[in-house]
Amino acid sequence: MSVVSARQSEGDTLLGIEDVERVFGGGRKLFGGDKPAVHAVQGLTLNVRRGETLGVVGESGCGKSTLARLVVGLDLPTSGTITFDGEDLAGLAKRNRKALARKVQYVFQDPVASLNPRKTIRTILEAPLKHLSGLDARGREKRLQELLEAVNLAPEFLERYPHEFSGGQAQRIGIARALAAGPELIVLDEPVSALDVSVQAQVLNLLDALKEQFGLTYIFISHDLSVVESVSDRVAVMYFGRMAELGPAKEIFRHPLHPYTDLLMRSAPAPGRHDLLSEDAAAELPDPYNPPPGCAFAARCARKTELCHSVRPAPDEARGEGANHFAACHHPLPRA
Amino acid sequence: MTDTAQSAAAKSKRSSARPGTLALLLNNTLATGGLVVLAAICLIALAAPLLPLANPDVTAPVDRLLPVFSDGHLLGTDHLGRDLLSRLIWGTRVSLAVGLSATFIAAFFGSLLGLIAGYAGGRVDTLIMRGIDMVMAFPYILLALAIVAVLGPGLLNALYAIALVNIPFFARNIRGITLGLSRREFVDAARLSGKSPAQILFIEVLPNVLPVIVITMSTTVGWMILETAGLSFLGLGAQPPQADLGSMLGEGRKILFTAPHVSVIPGLMIFALVMSINLFGDGVRDVLDPRLRAGSLTRPVSRTAVERGDTPVPPPSEKGGVLDVRDMRTEFEIGGSVYKAVGGVDLNLAEGECLGIVGESGSGKSVTAMSIMGLVPTPPGRIAGGAAYLDGEDLFAVSDRRIRKLRGGAVAYVFQDPLSTLHPLFTVGEQIKEAIGTHQPLSSAEVKKRAIELLSLVRIPNAKERLSAYPHELSGGMRQRVCIAMALANDAKVLIADEPTTALDVTVQSQILTLMNGLRRERNAAILFITHDFGVVSALCDRVAVMYAGRIVETGRTGEVLARPQHPYTAKLIECVPVLGEPERRLDAIEGRPPVVNNLPDGCAFADRCQRVKPECRSGDIALVMSSEERGVRCLYPLNTEGTA
Known part of the structure; x- marks a missing residue:
């Protein structure tokens, strides 16, 4: 176990991600030569403790959705291991998908697209009850009512079709479906980014209440820092498939170590804020087919040195105040 | 998010007012004709055993090759004397x-x-x-x-x-x-x-x-x-x-010239x-x-229909300004019900000014933006009243030719998703050159020079090389820069930006916002900025108008509206926004849903969700009361009124 995971594992680890990689493409061409490969997730080590909400932040293409799919077993890591409660998740996903689905569930970004347009809400919500929980018809009916009540939806919605619902209602249905099997961990992949702000608040409050009620653990993925800050106990900032910074939510947002976290925070618009930081247009993500040898953020970083371009910083290169706050940076920001 | 009133209208049309599949099919004359002929043929074919037909396979050499309308053989007989009608x-x-x-x-x-x-x-x-x-x-x-x-x-x-x-x-x-x-x-x-x-x-x-x-x-x-x-x-x-249609044709082929009916009838x-x-x-x-x-299939025409009817066209306001929208109403008529997506909107935009229109999905903010240049699809949309003056010229009254000249000329749009607004098969250079060439009679060398200037203006590095790049070769932020460059190509006086940064990452968003802010100062262009995000409004807009159910419920200078919102809806909406650095802040949700615009309640549209609602709120038309030149609220019992009147 690496230092990073050892340091994180205080408390009761529910999900352990150890040095996970996911490579897309690759392999050999018909006439020699390698096909280009993209490292969507690279050397990621991360633990999720029972009962916490881990926020994952990053911009598009940083690998956060790939991470989500790996955790729920929709995709398998190229190398490295993911363990759930000490059990190998990839093995479980291959051997017994249903057993995994009983433990880990997923809430999709686009609530309407995640519901089959030709099925009633009853059919959609009954599927996990039928296939995962093995309840009889009467037990299912009772559970359906409980689920709808838990997400504040009227029972008459059961007979309707997905297109009759607003985004917020559809997302409640998505959440109810994830809850149906009684999972311990729910991966929320941008659950509120397709919703209006007023509805977003409703859904966030609902998620909070459900976590309390059912003793859930959340992995909350979002590109919106303020949303992540308001729901998370710990936050992982990802950049270019790698971990940039990891630590308690309060510490990360009060004293960011990684210049990238700082950039994200200063770019986020907020009511009453005029001083948005803006980089020049040359700032772009590195080429994924040809990743830089050193720190992936170096090209955009104001604090870069030769070292940054040549040596990739370890995930715990820089340490924060608390023992569990670290960043992959050679030249972390000083405490303001 | 493109959930505009349009898509809200589309959603509801699917559920209720939309005619059924069969009704749609019967609307199509050709298809109905086909169905009738087909049904007739099928019925006759099915009823063949019941019909008083001769045996199709019985030969009668005596009666061979009888012509059509012969006695006892309506369609005549073939070379073996078999009844053609029966065989057919x-x-x-x-x-x-x-x-x-x-x-x-x-x-x-x-x-x-x-x-x-x-x-x-x-x-x-x-x-x-x-x-x-x-x-x-x-x-x-x-x-x-x-x-x-x-x-x-x-x-x-x-x-x-x-x-x-x-x-x-x-x-x-x-x-x-x-x-x-x-x-x-x-x-x-x-x-x-x-x-x-x-x-x-x-x-x-x-x-x-x-x-x-x-x-x-x-x-x-x-x-x-x-x-x-x-x-x-x-x-x-x-x-x-x-008998089979193909074999009948084959048998008749040999005697095509002597007895054409034998092959023509099955044909x-x-x-x-x-x-x-x-x-x-x-x-x-x-x-x-x-x-x-x-x-x-509805084939919308290139410009929104204007049906202002007998209502008088409102004159331009005394404030003037480069764009002056007066009491604009846009409606969608879908399956018998009328959706009032925009129900009387006044906007005024001075040179170099940025006005933000904020609202949730279905509030009518995008339809407002599209209506100004007649970009709302007709059918089902139409402009039902009001006027939009561009430098004193009523855009709803000018000719189609004139409006084509103004689109992309004096008034330009920037849309949400740059990947779908740029043509994937042309390089960005060709597309920018086209935008310039349509409006300005320049030589191709001049056009190219201008295109490079524009790309540098929107801070695209290596502008010259980027001209030959295809849209998919650029990142989202770069593509949006190209769209902005195209909008600026003909010195637009008014830039209408419909959620231009919603699809972008925060760091890219802040770049684009900074760029737009700089450009309007440099070029003195007015910007109408449509968004759902109060944070973005703060970063860019001088003034803001909050829309709800197709009407402006509050307007004023951005700082003032954000600090002291007067409409309960604005206040609630601002409270919903999570703020970085304030994680403890309890997010306050607005319960309920906005009303559907084909069935607006009497009085205030927000009354059902408002905690301060009083009986008076539910009757009559509530006017937008302007407490100063720029500040106004559509509420009988506004908040924070002290000190602003």
């Missing part, structure tokens, strides 16, 4: 039965293969599709001939042959659709619900593929009947004495049958195809 009806029966069964067999096996190949992917897909490719690589008639040659001639064998050669057609179509569907989120969701692959394929995917199968079938039946006739014509299908029947099936099939396709159903 019995033959149609056979042709229809063979065509339909071949279609069903091909549809069943083809769809099954397509579903499996598309869903399984990888090696299974390769194996099945290469097999299909091999079938397709033979000329179909040759393949059918080969099959019949092996199995021996006969109607049933011809049926097998036709079904087999048509399997690839179904398999390829269905595989493509399945491939797209099986990457969709609801399939992942079903997987996580514990469904097995077979259950997912047949319970989740199949119902979504079914319309495509029906469409493919409806367009193939006619073809199958033709192919059956073709094989029979060659003598490989129906064997004598059995006409084939024509009527196939034509009616095709017309009907096209109608079915139009009704079932989601893309056509979404409105591309």
Whole structure:
């Protein structure tokens, strides 16, 4: 176990991600030569403790959705291991998908697209009850009512079709479906980014209440820092498939170590804020087919040195105040 | 988020007011005609045993080659003296039965293969599709001939042959659709619900593929009947004495010049049958195809219809300004109900000013933006009242030619998704040059120089090289910069930006906002900025107008509205926004949903969700009361009124 995971594992680890990689493409061409490969997730080590909400932040293409799919077993890591409660998740996903689905569930970004347009809400919500929980018809009916009540939806919605619902209602249905099997961990992949702000608040409050009620653990993925800050106990900032910074939510947002976290925070618009930081247009993500040898953020970083371009910083290169706050940076920001 | 009032309207039209599938089909005259002819043919063919017809196979050499309208033989007789009418009806029966069964067999096996190949992917897909490719690589008639040659001639064998050669057609179509569907989120969701692959394929995917199968079938039946006739014509299908349209044609061919009616009559029947099936099939396709159903068949005209009726056109306001919108009303008429997406909006934009329109999905903010230059699709949209003055010129009254000149000239748009607004097959250079060339008579060298200038203006590095880049080669932020460059190409006075940063990452968003802010100062262009995000408004806009249910409920200087909102809706909306650095802040949600704009309540549209609601709020029209030149609120009991009046 690496230092990073050892340091994180205080408390009761529910999900352990150890040095996970996911490579897309690759392999050999018909006439020699390698096909280009993209490292969507690279050397990621991360633990999720029972009962916490881990926020994952990053911009598009940083690998956060790939991470989500790996955790729920929709995709398998190229190398490295993911363990759930000490059990190998990839093995479980291959051997017994249903057993995994009983433990880990997923809430999709686009609530309407995640519901089959030709099925009633009853059919959609009954599927996990039928296939995962093995309840009889009467037990299912009772559970359906409980689920709808838990997400504040009227029972008459059961007979309707997905297109009759607003985004917020559809997302409640998505959440109810994830809850149906009684999972311990729910991966929320941008659950509120397709919703209006007023509805977003409703859904966030609902998620909070459900976590309390059912003793859930959340992995909350979002590109919106303020949303992540308001729901998370710990936050992982990802950049270019790698971990940039990891630590308690309060510490990360009060004293960011990684210049990238700082950039994200200063770019986020907020009511009453005029001083948005803006980089020049040359700032772009590195080429994924040809990743830089050193720190992936170096090209955009104001604090870069030769070292940054040549040596990739370890995930715990820089340490924060608390023992569990670290960043992959050679030249972390000083405490303001 | 493009959830505009338009899509809200589209949503509701699907649920309630939209006419049923059959009603839509009957609206199509050609399809209805096809259906009537087809139904008549089918009924007669089905009733053949009941009709008082002569035995089609009984020969009577004495009566051979009787002409049409002969006594006892309405359509005459063939070379063996058999009654042509009887043979025609019995033959149609056979042709229809063979065509339909071949279609069903091909549809069943083809769809099954397509579903499996598309869903399984990888090696299974390769194996099945290469097999299909091999079938397709033979000329179909040759393949059918080969099959019949092996199995021996006969109607049933011809049926097998036709079904087999048509399997690839179904398999390829269905595989493509399945491939797209099986990457969709609801399939992942079903997987996580514990469904097995077979259950997912047949319970989740199949119902979504079914319309495509029906469409493919409806367009193939006619073809199958033709192919059956073709094989029979060659003598490989129906064997004598059995009548079949193809074999009748074949027998008549030899005496085409002496007794043309023997071959012309079955020929006409084939024509009527196939034509009616095709017309009907096209109608079915139009009704079932989601893309056509979404409105591309309605063929919206290039400019929104203006039907201001008898209502007087409001004069420009005394404030002047470069863009002056007065009491603009935009409506959508869908299935008998009228959706008032924009219900009387006043906007005023001075040079170099940035006005933000903030609202949730369905508030009418995008329709407002589109209405100004007549970009709302008609049908179903129309401008029902008001006026928009651009430098004193009423945009709803000018000619189509003039509006085309102004679009992209004096008034330019920047949309949300740059990937869908840029043409994928042209380089960004060609697209910018086109934007310049349409409005300015410049030589191509000058146009190119101007394009490079524009790209540098929007801070694209290596502008010259980037001219030859295709949209997909640029990042999202770069693409949006290109769109802004195109909008600026002809020195636009007004830039209408509809959620231009919503699809972008925060760091890119802040770059674009900074860019737009700089550009309006440099070029003194006015910006109408549509967004749902108060944070973005803060960063860019001088003034802000908050929309709810198609009307402006509050307006004022950005800082003031944010610090001291007067409308309870604005206040609630600002409270909903999570703020970085304030994680403890309890997010306050607005309960309930906004009213649907085809059924607006009397009085305040927000009354049902408002905690301060009083009985007076629910009656009469509540006016937008301006407490100062710029500050106004549409509320009887506003908040924070002290010190602002």
